[in-house]
Amino acid sequence: MEYQQRLQTQITNRDKAKAYIKNKSFDTIATHGVYDLNEALANQGSVIEPVFMSTAQGFSHADELQAALAYEIPSWSYTRIHNPTLYYLESTLALLESYDCGVEAGCCVTSSGMSAITTVTDALLADSPHANFVSSSQIYGGSFQQFSIRQAQKNRQVRWVAPDAPMQSWAAQIDENTRFIYIEVPSNPGLAMCDIEMLAGLAHANNIPLIVDATLATPALIRPFQFGADIVIHSLSKIIAASGSVIGGAIIAKENITARFLPDDVSANFCQHLKLLPNRDNGACLSPMQAFLVLSELRTLRMRVDAFSQNTLKVAQFLQGHPKVEQVLYPGLLDYPQYQLAQKYFELVDSAKNSLHNQPEKRYGHLLSFRVKDGVQAAKQVINNLRLIFCATDLGRVKTIATIPAISTHQQQGDKGRQLANIPDNLIRLSVGAENADDIIQDLDQALGNHNNCNNNHHGNIDVLQRPHR
Known part of the structure; x- marks a missing residue:
């Protein structure tokens, strides 16, 4: 037929x-x-x-x-x-x-x-x-x-x-x-x-x-x-x-x-x-x-992942040296607990083809997490102090976004579930976007530096988040 x-x-x-x-x-x-x-x-x-x-x-x-x-x-x-x-x-x-x-x-x-x-x-x-x-x-x-x-x-x-x-x-x-x-x-x-x-x-x-x-x-x-x-x-x-x-x-x-x-x-x-x-x-x-x-x-996935990853490494290195940050979790940092495993698996696709020396380039993604000293209230205040970075339960955006998983994306797991998943209350998740890394760092620096200033609240109370989102 x-x-x-x-x-x-x-x-x-x-x-x-x-x-x-x-x-x-x-x-x-x-x-x-x-x-x-x-x-x-x-x-x-x-x-x-x-x-x-x-x-x-x-x-x-x-x-x-x-x-x-x-x-x-x-x-x-x-x-x-x-x-x-x-x-x-x-x-x-x-x-x-x-x-x-x-x-x-x-x-x-x-x-x-x-x-x-x-x-x-x-x-x-x-x-x-x-x-x-x-x-x-x-x-x-x-x-x-x-x-x-x-x-x-x-x-x-x-x-x-x-x-x-x-x-x-x-x-x-x-x-x-x-x-x-x-x-x-x-x-x-x-x-x-x-x-x-x-x-x-x-x-x-x-x-x-x-x-x-x-x-x-x-x-x-x-x-x-x-x-x-x-x-x-x-x-x-x-x-x-x-x-x-x-x-x-x-x-x-x-x-x-x-x-x-x-x-x-x-x-x-x-x-x-x-x-x-x-x-x-x-x-x-x-x-x-x-x-x-x-x-x-x-169509632009590899290029975006490359650019976002480079931004994220710079931000992670800044946070690592900040006196008000207790810990930074990012696979590209030497003190990342599973650094050798990250070396095994992370690699920017086709990077060896595009490099002068035919050597693959390591990139580690757009997401990092960091723990703020002095607990969850201090972490909330850092979020409240942010001016450029958005407070939202989202990630992978072209814009940089921050949230506190314990009160948002992983809230409904409860204390025991978060303990099982190793998610402390003072952990901030940061999805780094396409902005200039220096501008992201500047916003984080002022937010961390002012986290005792309870009047500097640009985003309001984020306790209203009720449901898990990515």
């Missing part, structure tokens, strides 16, 4: 486009993705990927409709299931995350980072009424709540392990009902590292997948597939879309993930399974406009 010939031509062209772009550099993949001249000509010559705002796709006749809804032919049918704009974003994210890793990967974008986490964990835990999973104790507050409360309501048990615990401590938590290991690298807000390679080996020895939330690193700094991870999760709302205009999430899974409890066809293409079945029914889809906005920002 005519539609079958048309679709076969489309499949052939897209396979060629992917094979061609996959051999290019990171920035080139981020800029072009799989949108080549053939795709452009199919979209009236548009140089930039179009936004398909239509909720549904029309078909030439009933047989094509039937085949599409039975997933027998490539189509997008209905935007809750798929959409061409989502295809351009998902293909690009999969290529970037698998860049230089020697694996093939798929991607499923979702309505938020939390929906991505929920989609993955529910899919992997669904087969057993007594399933458990092992997680690093230092993760984002929303993830902590999802694991400790929402999954517990479904009779699924999380088993916490400190990120720097020896491998035998992780291994001791795994049994026949364990479905996966979950880590966040680096963690929010404590910047803790886990040894991805070692944990991937442990997971695979037990025939279960390793899941890595790499939101803070992005594929510009750490690509967990290089070290054996099976599934990578991102909150697209953060540094990947630094403008702050997007809420979205992404699941990237390599082909044939290690999961003894999944059918072979699901393990082979886990993201396609999520898109066409669980997410079809649960409705965790990303809107086409949000996908387009992410795609637009993705």
Whole structure:
């Protein structure tokens, strides 16, 4: 039939486009993705990927409709299931995350980072009424709540392990009902590292997948597939879309993930399974406009991560020498507790290609945390004194943002949960943006210098924050 010939031509062209772009550099993949001249000509010559705002796709006749809804032919049918704009974003994210890793990967974008986490964990835990999973104790507050409360309501048990615990401590938590290991690298807000390679080996020895939330690193700094991870999760709302205009999430899974409890066809293409079945029914889809906005920002990811990271190191070094700062946590500092592990995993992608001496450059991301002397009230006053830096429960922005996790993003964990995650009350999380580093430092200096001045309040009382946000 005519539609079958048309679709076969489309499949052939897209396979060629992917094979061609996959051999290019990171920035080139981020800029072009799989949108080549053939795709452009199919979209009236548009140089930039179009936004398909239509909720549904029309078909030439009933047989094509039937085949599409039975997933027998490539189509997008209905935007809750798929959409061409989502295809351009998902293909690009999969290529970037698998860049230089020697694996093939798929991607499923979702309505938020939390929906991505929920989609993955529910899919992997669904087969057993007594399933458990092992997680690093230092993760984002929303993830902590999802694991400790929402999954517990479904009779699924999380088993916490400190990120720097020896491998035998992780291994001791795994049994026949364990479905996966979950880590966040680096963690929010404590910047803790886990040894991805070692944990991937442990997971695979037990025939279960390793899941890595790499939101803070992005594929510009750490690509967990290089070290054996099976599934990578991102909150697209953060540094990947630094403008702050997007809420979205992404699941990237390599082909044939290690999961003894999944059918072979699901393990082979886990993201396609999520898109066409669980997410079809649960409705965790990303809107086409949000996908387009992410795609637009993705083109400059490596350059932004490079610039923000250099800013952050300068700010961290300043804070390290400030008399009113008790401790600074940043992987690029020599006294960072897991400095050697950070050296193993952090590297600016393609930096060796772009340097004069063919040597890779170390970059450590846009997030740091620091502890203010004299406790939580002093930390609050520092926040209140800030003039340039915004007080908000957000990170990864082009603008520098600060918050106190104990009273905001990790408030609902309670005292015991924060103690488990090593989040003291006087910890300030600082997401460094694109401003001149000297201006950021100047604002921090005056805020720290004036933290005994209770009348200098530019942001008001921040105790009103009630819910965990990233």
